[in-house]
Amino acid sequence: MKSFFQFLGESESQAATQARKLGLKGDGHGGWLNRAGEFVAKTEEGKLKFFNKNQKPGKDPDQTPNTKKTTSVLKTKTMSVDKAPQKKSGGEEEIDDNKNVSTDTLTLAFGRFNPPTVGHEKLLSMAKKTAAGGDLKIYPSRTQDSKKNPLDPDMKVSYMRKMFPDFEKSIVNDDEMRSIFNVLQNADGEYKNVTIVVGSDRQSEFENLATKYNGELYNFDDIRVVSAGVRDSDAEGVEGMSASKMRKAVVDDDFESFKKGVPASVKDADTQSLFDAVRSGMKVKKKKEVTELWQIAPKCDPRGLREQYVGGFIYRIGDLVEHLNTGLIGKIIRRGTNHLICVTEEDYMFKSWIRDVMEYTEKKMERRMRTPGKPNTLDGTGGYRKNAMAAVGMKKIKNFSVEEFINKHKIKK
Numbered sequence: 001m002k003s004f005f006q007f008l009g010e011s012e013s014q015a016a017t018q019a020r021k022l023g024l025k026g027d028g029h030g031g032w033l034n035r036a037g038e039f040v041a042k043t044e045e046g047k048l049k050f051f052n053k054n055q056k057p058g059k060d061p062d063q064t065p066n067t068k069k070t071t072s073v074l075k076t077k078t079m080s081v082d083k084a085p086q087k088k089s090g091g092e093e094e095i096d097d098n099k100n101v102s103t104d105t106l107t108l109a110f111g112r113f114n115p116p117t118v119g120h121e122k123l124l125s126m127a128k129k130t131a132a133g134g135d136l137k138i139y140p141s142r143t144q145d146s147k148k149n150p151l152d153p154d155m156k157v158s159y160m161r162k163m164f165p166d167f168e169k170s171i172v173n174d175d176e177m178r179s180i181f182n183v184l185q186n187a188d189g190e191y192k193n194v195t196i197v198v199g200s201d202r203q204s205e206f207e208n209l210a211t212k213y214n215g216e217l218y219n220f221d222d223i224r225v226v227s228a229g230v231r232d233s234d235a236e237g238v239e240g241m242s243a244s245k246m247r248k249a250v251v252d253d254d255f256e257s258f259k260k261g262v263p264a265s266v267k268d269a270d271t272q273s274l275f276d277a278v279r280s281g282m283k284v285k286k287k288k289e290v291t292e293l294w295q296i297a298p299k300c301d302p303r304g305l306r307e308q309y310v311g312g313f314i315y316r317i318g319d320l321v322e323h324l325n326t327g328l329i330g331k332i333i334r335r336g337t338n339h340l341i342c343v344t345e346e347d348y349m350f351k352s353w354i355r356d357v358m359e360y361t362e363k364k365m366e367r368r369m370r371t372p373g374k375p376n377t378l379d380g381t382g383g384y385r386k387n388a389m390a391a392v393g394m395k396k397i398k399n400f401s402v403e404e405f406i407n408k409h410k411i412k413k
Helices: 004-021 063-084 118-132 154-164 179-188 198-210 243-251 257-261 268-282 303-309 381-391 402-409
Strands: 032-034 039-044 047-050 105-111 135-140 194-198 222-227 320-323 327-333 338-343 348-351 357-359 369-371
Touching: 004 047, 032 348, 047 402, 105 118, 105 179, 118 135, 135 154, 154 268, 179 198, 194 198, 198 222, 198 348, 243 257, 243 268, 320 338, 320 402
Parallel strands: 105 135, 105 194, 194 222
Antiparallel strands: 032 039, 039 047, 320 327, 320 357, 327 338, 338 348
16 A cells, blocks of 8 residues: 555656746745746646646635636646547557648657658558647658668658658658757747657657657647557567568668568659669678678667677767667767666757667768867868858758669669
8 A cells, every 4th residue: 555655756746847947947845837937826736726827835815817817827727637548459549530630730750761661551551640630740851861761851851751652741851850859849939739649669759758848849739649550560460570680681682571561552763772772882792702790780689789788899988879769869878778878969858779779980070160279170071061062052952862863873774
């Protein structure tokens, strides 16, 4: 049986969590202040009790009809936070299609999509259903490397628009949207609320990170993270499909397995083109040339990844890593059993499983200036490309064309 103090502690934490999601700050005596410093609520029996904006701590007079407006607004926000969506038996959240969504709400998805798969199609469909006619934006990450991110951003966006034509206008190709923080900061001011749609295995991660810095990096009335459904790497079909399996199929030169991860509506010629593009990006010509599966598909080789980690060969204290799910880059300050604690250059902390990060090197530097007064002249980096583009007055690179790629690499019979 729980003690009185355990029960009290849990109740207080519920009220504190509720207040934090509403952007309220405690006065140290059970009262809660809004962003303007006005006393609007206090903790009573583990719950928030709201008062009018002129209410003083310690005084609880009845509210008049004219002073109930502030309370009503705050209670409406509270209901949106407390009322969690119902879940189906498969883990997918039940969304009411008939619910009117305000234009003040942005629904978004942020992910690697490298390469895009039939599992991503399920994610985007859930995002569209969640938006229910409201604004929807899909942000593919910007990292490119030969191990876990073989497709460059422009090529990836082109394939996504071709594979998911219903979402063509929602897919955003913006070089500045490198992390979930960039996306949220960009939406701040234009939208009051944000809903982020992710796979079930990443829901808690995104929810903790996005809400943690609300009121500091950006200001939203409500941030909601919705699961697109259960993801099981051992399952067959859509639920078990992943980009890791797709990359492994390329390494194994197994086109038939790769094809299972592509939507049925995609033509075989386009699927072959995607297969070739991934193989080219991974610099793989023959299966025997790749011996470290944990580097390209860690979910397919957790044992190999753990052996490297426990042996201290990868992800050491002080190393820079990039979080593959959120795009954040940080220095490792603590090594857990199977996770890392990292801090960004701006001193924002994030936690990650070792399977969800990759080493970050200067070759990926996107800044135009390496240090104050010294331009980034490292060939192959995003910063060097930006300097070159600025020198000739170019603002944006033309998107990669799937059709041109297919024609260029079409096998001549």
